[in-house]
Amino acid sequence: GNSVTQMEGPVTLSEEAFLTINCTYTATGYPSLFWYVQYPGEGLQLLLKATKADDKGSNKGFEATYRKETTSFHLEKGSVQVSDSAVYFCALSISNSGYSTLTFGKGTMLLVSP
Amino acid sequence: EAQVTQNPRYLITVTGKKLTVTCSQNMNHEYMSWYRQDPGLGLRQIYYSMNVEVTDKGDVPEGYKVSRKEKRNFPLILESPSPNQTSLYFCASSPRSTGRTYNEQFFGPGTRLTVL
Numbered sequence: 001g002n003s004v005t006q007m008e009g010p011v012t013l014s015e016e017a018f019l020t021i022n023c024t025y026t027a028t029g030y031p032s033l034f035w036y037v038q039y040p041g042e043g044l045q046l047l048l049k050a051t052k053a054d055d056k057g058s059n060k061g062f063e064a065t066y067r068k069e070t071t072s073f074h075l076e077k078g079s080v081q082v083s084d085s086a087v088y089f090c091a092l093s094i095s096n097s098g099y100s101t102l103t104f105g106k107g108t109m110l111l112v113s114p
Numbered sequence: 115e116a117q118v119t120q121n122p123r124y125l126i127t128v129t130g131k132k133l134t135v136t137c138s139q140n141m142n143h144e145y146m147s148w149y150r151q152d153p154g155l156g157l158r159q160i161y162y163s164m165n166v167e168v169t170d171k172g173d174v175p176e177g178y179k180v181s182r183k184e185k186r187n188f189p190l191i192l193e194s195p196s197p198n199q200t201s202l203y204f205c206a207s208s209p210r211s212t213g214r215t216y217n218e219q220f221f222g223p224g225t226r227l228t229v230l
Binding site for chain 1: 118147154155156157158159162204206218219221222223224
């Protein structure tokens with residue numbers, strides 16, 4: 001079956017530090033890959049996505065590259081801010097009769113201190 | 115404003131007392147889904163619906179029911195809640211995809227349910 005594994009948190013960083021959150025996946029077929037972010041007390045928002053191998057998704061200074069050879073989609077940001085404190089979910093999507101069902105990782109909490 | 119709404123946002127109830135969590139979207143999306151979020155387990159899909167009167171089980175459907183009588187609404191029903199259903203619940207919706215193009219799922223704000 002399909003699964004997503006991401007590093008456990010919390011990840012604690014100081015402002016302006018470099019961020020990496022690792023994500024690997026197992027899937028049949030050719031999934032699309034996503035990072036969702038959940039700010040405290042809110043629902044999930046799509047942060048970025050990549051739909052095929054070697055694609056790079058980017059948004060708000062975050063980047064992730066779809067690596068088919070290593071089945072990975074690691075999230076990176078060069079300089080984190082306090083406002084980036086949130087829970088980050090890696091997810092994959094396989095098309096199912098025209099609809100994209102999501103399989104999520106367990107989430108990684110990021111805490112950024114001033 | 116395009117959005118997914120859920121009610122109530124917070125609910126404390128007792129074992130065995132039937133409850134319904136409502137979900138509504140104003141984006142004319144075909145696909146709707148319910149997830150539960152638990153510490154250390156991430157989000158797991160409970161049920162989903164591809165269109166009106168079409169529903170199917172997700173990964174953890176036991177103890178839940180859903181209905182899709184109208185396109186915009188997708189209520190989650192707990193006929194006899196138990197403490198192990200204490201969780202944070204999210205509703206999501208998305209339009210139908212074409213080919214391999216992924217359409218973003220839009221999430222509601224969540225409903226925190228406590229079953230005593």
